[in-house]
Amino acid sequence: MSQGSALLTLSAIDKSFDVHRVLDSVSFELAKGEVHALLGENGAGKSTLMNILIGVYSADAGTLELEGKPLKIARPVDSARHGIGMVHQHFRLVDRLTLTENLLLAADDHPGLKRRATARDTLLATAREIGFTLDPDCPVGELSVAEKQRAEICKVLALGARILILDEPTAVLTDSEASSMLGAIRRMAESGRSIILITHKLREVVGFSHRVTIMRRGKTVAAGLDTGDLSIEKISSLMMGASASSVSPDKAPGSVRPHGPDLLAVSHLHAQRDDGAPALNDVSLRVRAGEILGLAGVGGNGQHELVETLCGLRSASAGSVMVDGADALGLSPRQRRKLGLRVIPADRMASALVSDLDIAANLALTSVVSGRFGRLWLNRRRMAREAKASIERHEIAGARPRGRMGLLSGGNAQKVLLAREIDSGMKLLLAHSPTRGLDIRAAAAVHQRLREAAAGGAACLLVSEDVEEIMALSDRICVVSAGRVTGELPGDASAADIGRLILGHE
Known part of the structure; x- marks a missing residue:
């Protein structure tokens, strides 16, 4: 290697949180x-x-050195x-x-x-x-x-x-x-x-x-x-x-889930960007119970605004949105949640999780207003007890009920969000770039949760710029470009088919 001599050395680093050992004699050297x-x-x-x-x-143990001298960082x-x-x-x-x-x-x-x-x-x-x-x-x-x-x-x-x-x-x-x-x-x-x-x-x-x-x-x-x-x-x-190939299985050839009634029906929807420019132009789509509809397209073509409009964070200028048969456009995000709408946003830490709160509080965020953990004051013991059970059930590594949310890895933070959003009241899931920044195994775990949600009868709208993710999960595929749905394809469509629609070619 042509780079210089060792600049930074970490040797035999140990770290535990409670009884959970996170680092076990880890070493790292930077030249x-x-x-x-x-x-x-x-x-x-x-x-x-x-x-x-x-x-x-x-x-807890180990040494740090900078240019061969002991390094103390408190x-x-x-x-x-x-x-x-x-x-x-x-x-x-x-x-x-x-x-x-x-x-x-x-x-x-x-x-x-x-x-x-x-x-x-x-x-x-x-x-x-x-x-x-x-x-x-x-x-x-x-x-x-x-x-x-x-x-x-x-x-x-x-x-x-x-x-x-x-x-x-x-x-x-x-x-x-x-x-x-x-x-x-x-x-x-x-x-x-x-x-x-x-x-x-x-x-x-x-x-x-x-x-x-x-x-x-x-x-x-x-x-x-x-x-x-x-x-x-x-x-x-x-x-x-x-082998990486064993981690994220593809859809079984010819596998088709039985689909029920429309749980999301969007008709002739129009919305604007923050600067007043058109973001959504006559968008119509539907997602049925037990179905994953993939929405493919290059980022910046209205996907962000569509998700915000569907979950109630952005106003529509025209059109309709029906969630489980109810007109949702005039409803607040909380009211839409009561209809069974759940959201996995593209930026989990900015839009769904609070990094400075503990994990128990993040898991309870959407339930506090209902009085689940008390009306006059919060029953934090119950919050911690339920959080502990959720952490164990969903195998959230490195998590503790009282541990700070912001210290979890990206994949485990996403597991916390999925554990909270995919609950017994969910009927419709909006998943926007749900595996962004995740490794292969963590992405596979997210994919499995989406498949399980659909198999349980929920409708899922998957918004992703990752064509392979769209192909692996979707029963049907819609392509969005310049704020319009430019076409619909079956779930077994090829990447070339999707690419032609993204580029505007029929």
Whole structure:
């Protein structure tokens, strides 16, 4: 390997929460000037290991070294002082402030960045160095997801990070945005920084990282392997301990579930974007009991607005929405929930879960208003008892009723959401990109829950940009483009058939 000598070493790291051992003698080594991919299924311990490195947790045992010297990190400020920074999936930016103001807000231990002009110039210089373009005077809330991510990276680097941890940096980016981001990551390494890349996209690992460390069930199963010697199949096998093909079975050929009456009927629906431009244009579709209807299409073609309109977060300008035979358009989200509507949003942490609350509270969020846990005060013992049973039933790794929601891995956080939403009162499930950012096994678990929901008589509208996911789950497939449903296909349609409709060809 042409990268430099060891910069950071974590040796024999142990961590337990109550009786649950999350890390078992884990080791990791990062060299100077390399992109080192840290891989593992959701719940393998990656997030816990990185949280120890950035001072959120303390290890129960083990040692950390930086450039061969002992490294003591008790708080996040300690890691920042040693030049370690992390860009999380959910950005640490204040939308109403400009990027310059966000840097000033984070610059408590950086006297040189206390002046606005200096902070602004530092951001621009950092962006130029790694090939980014940004406007330091633009409010963060006006930026796209990709622009926010670039802004967050520049902020962390401007604060002096020489070791950068990137958590799923391309999970919500388009292919072109992802390619641009990965190129920037390699340029950062070439400039002498060291990158820890956490991702589930194995093609990115093979194409853009120098070495790979793989964790499974809290242990290191492969440490510092040269990426050039690995195939995607080999990496998958090391991650899961089994062939990837055995994890997510395809639909059985010719399998057809019996379908009942329409539980969702959308007719001639129109809605607008936030800026007043048309988002939905004469959309009509139906989903029957026991059926999964896949809605395929490139992101940004009205899918987000459709889900918001169906669940009551966006007003329709025309058309009708019937849920289990009832007119739902004039109803609030809570009233639609009483009709049996449940939602898995595309961004679970922004729209469905509260990272700062404990897991018991998140599981109880939608039941509190009904008085299930008490009218005058909450019966927290009952909440914890029911949460414990749900955690065990749904095999949510690393979860405790009183554990903070934001500390769970993506796959286990999604399990919490599914456990809450797929309940006895569910009749219609809106699942928007339900496996985004999840590893192969976690995605397979989500797929199984959707299949089970449909088999139990629920109707499921699956909105996804992943054509393979649409093909694997759907009984029927509709394609959306420019806010219109451009065609309907049977569940056994080919990717080419779907692609032709997405591109506007009959």
